[in-house]
Amino acid sequence: AQKVTxxxxxxSVVEKEDVTLDCVYETRDTTYYxxxxxxxxxxxxxxxxxxxxxxxxxxxxxxxxWNFQKSTSSFNFTITASQVVDSAVxxxxxxxxxxxxxxxxxxxxxxKP
Amino acid sequence: DAGVTQxxxxxxxxxxxxxxxxxxxxxxxxxxxxxxxxxGQGPQFIFQYYEEEERQRGNFPDRFSGHQFPNYSSExxxxxxxxxxxxxxxxxxxxxxxxxxxxxxxxGTRLTVT
Numbered sequence: 001a002q003k004v005t006x007x008x009x010x011x012s013v014v015e016k017e018d019v020t021l022d023c024v025y026e027t028r029d030t031t032y033y034x035x036x037x038x039x040x041x042x043x044x045x046x047x048x049x050x051x052x053x054x055x056x057x058x059x060x061x062x063x064x065x066w067n068f069q070k071s072t073s074s075f076n077f078t079i080t081a082s083q084v085v086d087s088a089v090x091x092x093x094x095x096x097x098x099x100x101x102x103x104x105x106x107x108x109x110x111x112k113p
Numbered sequence: 114d115a116g117v118t119q120x121x122x123x124x125x126x127x128x129x130x131x132x133x134x135x136x137x138x139x140x141x142x143x144x145x146x147x148x149x150x151x152x153g154q155g156p157q158f159i160f161q162y163y164e165e166e167e168r169q170r171g172n173f174p175d176r177f178s179g180h181q182f183p184n185y186s187s188e189x190x191x192x193x194x195x196x197x198x199x200x201x202x203x204x205x206x207x208x209x210x211x212x213x214x215x216x217x218x219x220x221g222t223r224l225t226v227t
Contacts (some may be wrong), residue, residue, distance in 0.1 A: 004155075034198035042220060043220055044218055044220040045156070045203065045205075046218075047144070047215060047217070047218075066163070091156070100146070100161060100169050101156075101158060101216070105155045106153075106155050
């Protein structure tokens with residue numbers, strides 16, 4: 001069975017601070033895919049990034065960066081110079097094949113002005 | 114290019130009733146997945162439809178059933194509603210063979226069972 005753990009239930013930072021959201025996953029499969037989604041109050045899940053298990057390169061997209069470490073089964077997400085618009089619930093998810101994704105319980109990020 | 118649409122936006126039902134939720138996938142997508150998201154939790158996979166058949170199913174009782182139409186749109190039916198069925202129901206569409214698999218999620222239907 002697959003499991004995704006996001007130990008941080010809530011994080012509050014002041015604007016311009018850097019913040020890291022943690023994600024730890026469990027799977028016995030060697031081929032898998034990891035995702036991060038953002039869920040604003042409107043409810044729609046917004047896709048942020050997808051990583052496959054064979055690609056451990058870290059990725060940077062603007063203020064967002066992701067650190068994938070198979071050795072520790074972690075896929076952490078860092079927001080640099082946070083902004084109020086970054087306030088949302090962020091979900092980490094794991095997928096073995098088409099469609100069926102296992103999600104963590106999310107981290108609620110609040111960025112205060 | 115229309116994204117994933119869901120209807121209705123909100124719904125209030127009474128215990129024991131039946132409900133049907135609808136989803137239209139993103140243009141060009143042929144696969145629809147349904148998720149249940151209870152308050153304060155992550156989405157839980159219910160099932161997935163491809164070529165009008167249920168291809169995968171999560172750990173949900175038979176009260177949850179679905180259907181996919183030739184135009185790839187989908188319905189989620191829940192019978193004998195329980196209070197615990199109150200949740201945000203999310204539909205996600207994807208293109209089979211192009212993954213895994215960037216799913217596009219709809220805005221969800223918030224179901225309240227009283």
